[in-house]
Amino acid sequence: MLRRKVFWERVKPFVGTELIKVITGIRRCGKSVMLELIKEELRDQGVNPGNFISLNFEDLANRQFCTAEALNEHLEKAIVPLEGRVYLFLDEVQEVAEWERCINSLRVKYTVDIYITGSNAKLLSGELATYLAGRYVEIAITPFSFTEFTELYRTLEPELSVADAFQHFIVFGGMPFLHNLQYKAEPSYQYLRDVYNSVILKDIVKRNHIRDVDLLDRIILYVVANAGRPFSATSISRYFKHEGRITAPETILNYLRACEDAFLFHRIHRQDLMGKKILTVYEKYYLSDHGLREAVYGENKRDIGLILENIVCMELLRRGYTLTFGTIHDKEIDFVAERRRERIYIQVAYLLASEETVNREFSPLLKIRDNYPKYVLSMDEFDMSRDGILHRNIRDFLMDQGDVS
Template identity: 60%
Template sequence: MIKREMYMSRIRPFINTDLVKVMTGIRRCGKSVMLELIKEELLQSGVNKSQFISINFEDMSYAHIQTAKALNDDIIERANKIEGKVYLFFDEIQEVKDWEKCINSLRVSLDCDIYITGSNAKLLSGELATYLGGRYVEFVIYPFSFAEFVELYREIYPDEPINMIFQKYVVFGGMPYLSNIRFEKTASIQYLHDLFNSVQLKDIVKRNNIRDVDLLERISAYVMANVGNTFSATSISKFFKSEKRNVAPDTILNYIKYCCDAYLFYQVKREDLQGKQILASNEKYYIADHGIREAVFGGNMKDINLILENIVYMELLRRGYEVRVGRSGNKEIDFVCYKRDEKIYIQVTYLLASEETIQREFGVYDDIQDNFPKYVVSLDEFDMSRDGIKHRNIRDFLLEKEWN
């Protein structure tokens, strides 16, 4: 089990506090493992295992306590038999009706430390904000980074060269379970395809009462095909019209939002770097795990430029950056990244294969006059840094602990 220290270092300061720790993210990205890692840390600090109460609400044996009242009564009864502080671990809490009322009640009535996971961004909206306003802290968990993938892959294939491991990562992505099937291609693709179906059915269709599942599939296929490309709901609507199907742009936006709420896609807004304003149209979208794209849509190696961009974008989220697409005049910078008083610019490309490509990729920074770090990231092995702009091989870039 990989220790996932990047997340543990963020969660650790909140262990044994009265804040509810909420872990969200796409289904099967490793949220349950994070609960196990927290338990390990608690055991090492001297907490007794008997103080833990753990429930995974996808387990049918807990179907009888999937209402706030039933869950509250069950936990109170079990907690009264425990000496000392009670540690509560609830996996996929969104399966419990009105769960936020129960969590708030337990927080008030018990000496407890609460950890919950869920697969929907709506988890922390509306009712929960009302009941737990200011009393929870959220951690978004993502599929494996390239560094984590390397660590796991080398446990199975210790002699594999790094460039071959990166190729596997480009195709399979970072879903943790793939190591259990030894990254075998047919089994991995099958698993990822089934995972996509599960996300679509449980976290999108069922949760949002979608009737037109065929339309949802078509929209998600369109977004997958165009990860990293700017497009609008109107352009998708026109695309459907060319296929003799009328779909309103608002319907398309709603369906994409449902996918984003399930952490399948992430929306990136565009920013005018000269006017310092957020542009209202033509956002970009990236997929939480590019391995899912390979399984459902295919063509990751063929569309490698888009996939490299997707990989870098997800790495930026893991490292806590707020990310936008930058526009400067008629030029577009792939990523403008903010974290507190830090700012970096990143341009991603497959290969700097010609002088024309080099001029284009480095030239996007011509009008940017500030002194924040500017990167061009590609698969090239040789350092082509110039004019204060840093060039990095993408594998090295992803494995660096810090960028500066």
């Protein structure tokens, strides 16, 4: 079991505290494994595993506990006989109606350390979440990084080079279970298609009571095909109109929000770097896992520029950055990444194969007059840094342990 150090370090400060640890992320990205890693760490610290209580609410055997009252009754019966602190691990808790009421009651009544997972960004929104206001910490989990992917792949092919590993990563993405399939193409793509369909049916259609599933499919495929390209709901509406389907922009926005809530996509706002304003027209969407794109749409290697940008986006989010994409005059900067008073600007390209391409990627960064670091990332092996702008090979950037520089 791969120890996901970056996420464990985010959980670790809150272990043993009364704060509820809420682990979120797209379905099958490794949330359940994260719970097992936490249990393992607790056992290493001398915690009695007899004080662990675990429930997965996607298990039909636990369907009887999918109301706050039933769950509370079951857990109280399990907690009362135990001595000392009790550790609760509740997987996919969004399946429990009004689960917040139960969790808050247990938190108040007993000495418990609570860990929950969920596949929806609105897990802690709405009226019921007021029960837990200020009493939880959220840790967002993502599929494997390139570093994690390479570490696992090398258990199958120990001599695999970083360059070859990256070629596999481009098509397979980072869903953890693919390692169990030994990254064989057909089983892997079948699994990814099943994950994709499960996210749509369980986390988008069912949760949001969507009736027009065909429209949802069309919107999702549009975004999948155009990941990393700026567009608006109005532009999608016009596109559908040309295909003979009239769809209101507001409907499209609602469906896109449902996809975001299920962590299928991550939306990146546009920032006017001259006026220092966040703009809500023409945003970008990136997939949580680009392997899903290969499985349901294909062409990852053909659209290599989009895929590289998607990979960098997810890596920056994994490292804890807040992202926008910038515009300055008529130029665009792929990522403006901010984290704890730190800011970096990043351009992503496939290859800097000509002076024209070099100018296209470097010139927007030259227009920014502040002193924050500026980077161009590409697949080129030679350092093309110039005019204070650093050029890095994208694989080297991805293999860094948490920092860009």
